[in-house]
Amino acid sequence: MKHFLTGFDWSSEDMLNLLYLARDMKKDPAKYRSDLLGKSIVILFEKPSLRTRTTFDIAMSRLGGHALYLDQQNGAIGKRETVKDYARNLSRWTDGIVARVFRHDTIEELARYGTVPVVNALCDLYHPGQALADFQTVREHYDDLSKVKLAYFGDGNNVTNSLLITGAKLGATVTAVCPKGYGPDVQIYEKALEIASKTGAKLTVTDDVDAVKGYDVAYTDTWVSMGDDTPLDAVRARYMKYQINRELLDRTGISWVLHCQPAHREYEITSEIMDGPMSLVYDQAENRMHVHAAILSTLLNQVRS
Numbered sequence: 001m002k003h004f005l006t007g008f009d010w011s012s013e014d015m016l017n018l019l020y021l022a023r024d025m026k027k028d029p030a031k032y033r034s035d036l037l038g039k040s041i042v043i044l045f046e047k048p049s050l051r052t053r054t055t056f057d058i059a060m061s062r063l064g065g066h067a068l069y070l071d072q073q074n075g076a077i078g079k080r081e082t083v084k085d086y087a088r089n090l091s092r093w094t095d096g097i098v099a100r101v102f103r104h105d106t107i108e109e110l111a112r113y114g115t116v117p118v119v120n121a122l123c124d125l126y127h128p129g130q131a132l133a134d135f136q137t138v139r140e141h142y143d144d145l146s147k148v149k150l151a152y153f154g155d156g157n158n159v160t161n162s163l164l165i166t167g168a169k170l171g172a173t174v175t176a177v178c179p180k181g182y183g184p185d186v187q188i189y190e191k192a193l194e195i196a197s198k199t200g201a202k203l204t205v206t207d208d209v210d211a212v213k214g215y216d217v218a219y220t221d222t223w224v225s226m227g228d229d230t231p232l233d234a235v236r237a238r239y240m241k242y243q244i245n246r247e248l249l250d251r252t253g254i255s256w257v258l259h260c261q262p263a264h265r266e267y268e269i270t271s272e273i274m275d276g277p278m279s280l281v282y283d284q285a286e287n288r289m290h291v292h293a294a295i296l297s298t299l300l301n302q303v304r305s
């Protein structure tokens with residue numbers, strides 16, 4: 001049975017099929033109104049969420065199914081009972097589990113002991129659905145992703161890791177521009193490089209902003225991820241050079257800007273750019289819904305072996 005855990009678990013072809021499906025669902029939602037009729041999922045979040053929670057819930061209802069939000073204040077996963085029992089019980093009632101967790105191990109455990117598909121809605125290492133929606137947004141401007149060059153600026157984190165994996169699978173050029181010592185996960189990067197060597201993707205990690213001159217897309221995310229209580233002002237000096245602002249876009253010649261949000265305006269991105277004509281951030285947020293619908297449809301309609 002297929003899950004959606006890291007992005008490594010889906011082939012390039014699987015990912016492209018999913019992007020085609022998401023595009024069609026966006027264009028012609030009426031066609032899919034009964035796609036998941038009578039099916040149910042649970043969605044649970046150990047960390048806050050606006051976009052992911054809303055889009056999975058609404059995606060499910062647009063496909064004719066039902067999403068139940070599991071309140072973590074009332075029986076947090078792994079605390080009131082083991083993750084194993086949590087997964088086994090949920091599998092008896094639902095057709096899928098969507099979870100945002102602190103530790104990636106929790107997602108793996110849900111998938112190991114559950115008998116329904118599990119979707120990673122963000123963990124410490126990955127944000128795979130986000131990266132797919134990001135490339136879908138880019139694809140709305142460039143037909144051929146193998147010709148697209150995306151530069152990620154700032155803190156190397158779960159979003160950066162997933163951009164590298166997804167970029168590798170889709171054959172794109174992805175460069176993470178991060179301060180030394182704050183880049184993406186080294187093991188994930190190396191594994192993504194192996195995939196890139198087969199797909200023709202080009203992946204790089206650097207601290208040099210000028211390495212991405214002539215790129216197409218600039219991407220950034222928070223300098224401090226959920227679960228880390230460090231105030232943004234405490235890391236400002238480390239990341240300021242990587243802020244997406246007018247000067248950086250002029251210097252690199254980049255045309256489009258992405259941010260997974262929530263954004264910290266005047267920290268990783270200026271309001272001028274976020275609200276300006278180069279910003280695709282709200283298209284990107286919208287595409288989360290269509291991509292999540294495609295993920296749910298693909299996983300819940302699979303023929304189980």
Ligand code: CP
Nearest residue numbers: 049050051052260261
């Ligand atoms: N980008 C994203 O995952 O947003 P939320 O944390 O609001 O879900």
Ligand code: NVA
Nearest residue numbers: 157159221225226261
């Ligand atoms: N890197 C961020 C992504 C938020 C969607 C975090 O994990 O908090």
